[in-house]
Amino acid sequence: MRKKLMAANWKMYKTPDQTRDFFRNFLPLVSGQTRDEIVVCPPFLDLPAAIESAKGSNVAIGAQNVHWKEEGAFTGETSAAQLLAIGVTHVVVGHSERRQYFGETDDTVNLRLKTALEAGLTPICCVGEVLEEREAGMTDDVLRRQCVRAFHAISAKKAAKLVVAYEPVWAIGTGKTATPEIAAEAHAVIRYEAGKIFGEEFAAQLRILYGGSVKPENASALMAQEEIDGALVGGASLDPKSLAAIVKY
Ligand code: PEP
Numbered sequence: 001m002r003k004k005l006m007a008a009n010w011k012m013y014k015t016p017d018q019t020r021d022f023f024r025n026f027l028p029l030v031s032g033q034t035r036d037e038i039v040v041c042p043p044f045l046d047l048p049a050a051i052e053s054a055k056g057s058n059v060a061i062g063a064q065n066v067h068w069k070e071e072g073a074f075t076g077e078t079s080a081a082q083l084l085a086i087g088v089t090h091v092v093v094g095h096s097e098r099r100q101y102f103g104e105t106d107d108t109v110n111l112r113l114k115t116a117l118e119a120g121l122t123p124i125c126c127v128g129e130v131l132e133e134r135e136a137g138m139t140d141d142v143l144r145r146q147c148v149r150a151f152h153a154i155s156a157k158k159a160a161k162l163v164v165a166y167e168p169v170w171a172i173g174t175g176k177t178a179t180p181e182i183a184a185e186a187h188a189v190i191r192y193e194a195g196k197i198f199g200e201e202f203a204a205q206l207r208i209l210y211g212g213s214v215k216p217e218n219a220s221a222l223m224a225q226e227e228i229d230g231a232l233v234g235g236a237s238l239d240p241k242s243l244a245a246i247v248k249y
Helices: 016-030 044-054 080-086 096-101 106-119 131-135 139-150 180-198 200-205 216-223 240-247
Strands: 005-009 037-041 059-063 090-093 122-127 163-166 207-211 230-233
Touching (some): 005 207, 016 044, 016 240, 044 059, 180 207, 216 240, 230 240
Parallel strands (some): 163 207, 207 230
16 A cells, blocks of 8 residues: 655745745644645745744655755755755655756756655656647657656665656646546556566555646545555645645545
8 A cells, every 4th residue: 555645836935934824724734634644845945934834743844856966066956965954855856847947857857866865855756748748649658758767777775765746747737637547547657667667566666646736626536546646736735725625635
């Protein structure tokens, strides 16, 4: 049995004060929820406020990116050691918005993933096709390529904490959700590919989350799919009641 992971990606929203407010309202709503793991990934600036607010609770805190170098002249970047030093446990890697707007490639995703795993962070590695790729019938090929390159030269032992998020780009922030069946099909492709790379035993326990316009109204149908091991939630994670309803699907 794979324990589901319900992760929130706040993107570039909220100040530290708004972060504290969110947790004040959110934590009581999910205090008894131990069925699944819960992770909130705020912007870097809000991480200390989030960590302080969530201390002693059932909610872990993740970052939205990590650089692959230990330290150095990399203006605007953040290292794994810096994240660990303040209590971050998870990190989103290769989000489609990083790929689309900030030059993230399959190769840099691989570097970030290796570093996160080496450091003991739990990476949530995002993969997913754009609309033109889906319409051209290329979804499976795109997912295979993204997995092969992201997981390149990583051993199954090192990858133990790996989590993958299938996020069809056409469903992110658009209100269009993949049907549970479409998502489950894509997850099966990812799991099969992970099996070829890391071995079947590893693949059987790999958690694959779905992301793309997850809302309180569609969470339970998505989570009912055996292939779906949790959610990565953007827009609907900004409101404490909405995220709590998703967590409790
Ligand atoms: C995301 O940011 O990873 C995401 C899935 O966003 P949304 O839920 O808003 O589509």
